[in-house]
Amino acid sequence: MRLSIAAVDGDGDGAAELRELCAWLRTDEDGPDEVRLTTRSGGAAGEMGPVEVIDLVLTHAVAFANLAVVYAGWWRSRAPRRPGAGFTFTRDSDGLTVTVSGEDGSEEAVRRLLAVLAEPQQPPAGPPEVE
Structure with a gap:
C-alpha cells in the first residue's frame, strides 16, 4: 500500500521537518522498505x-x-524543539487521511494513526448504478 506524508506547517519549518522525518525513516531498520522524498504540484488544502x-x-x-x-x-x-510542524498521512489508494499535530507524538496520537491507517480500504467511487 502506498502512503504519502505531507507537512502541515505549524510554528516550525514544515519542509525541514519533513526532510528530517524522511531521513529518519530511511535509516531506521524497522522503517518502510521504500521511502522517497518527492515534489508534487499543488499541495494539501489551500497550498x-x-x-x-x-x-x-x-x-x-x-x-x-x-x-x-x-x-x-x-x-x-526532537524533544527540546517541540512543537513544530504536524504531518498529514494519506493513503493513496482511497485518499483516507489522518493529521497528527506537531505537538502530539504521544501514545494516543500513535494509536489514532494506527486506527485510521488500519481501516479497510474503500473501493473507488464508480459511476452510479442504473436500474
Missing part, C-alpha cells in the same frame, strides 16, 4: 505550487505498526 511529500510503500500489516512506532521515536528524538 499553491509544488510541495514536498514523503512517498512510501507498506508491504504488510506489521508495516503499519512499524511506521507508527518509527514516527513516535522520531518525534521523541
Whole structure:
C-alpha cells in the first residue's frame, strides 16, 4: 500500500521537518522498505505550487505498526524543539487521511494513526448504478 506524508506547517519549518522525518525513516531498520522524498504540484488544502511529500510503500500489516512506532521515536528524538510542524498521512489508494499535530507524538496520537491507517480500504467511487 502506498502512503504519502505531507507537512502541515505549524510554528516550525514544515519542509525541514519533513526532510528530517524522511531521513529518519530511511535509516531506521524497522522503517518502510521504500521511502522517497518527492515534489508534487499543488499541495494539501489551500497550498499553491509544488510541495514536498514523503512517498512510501507498506508491504504488510506489521508495516503499519512499524511506521507508527518509527514516527513516535522520531518525534521523541526532537524533544527540546517541540512543537513544530504536524504531518498529514494519506493513503493513496482511497485518499483516507489522518493529521497528527506537531505537538502530539504521544501514545494516543500513535494509536489514532494506527486506527485510521488500519481501516479497510474503500473501493473507488464508480459511476452510479442504473436500474
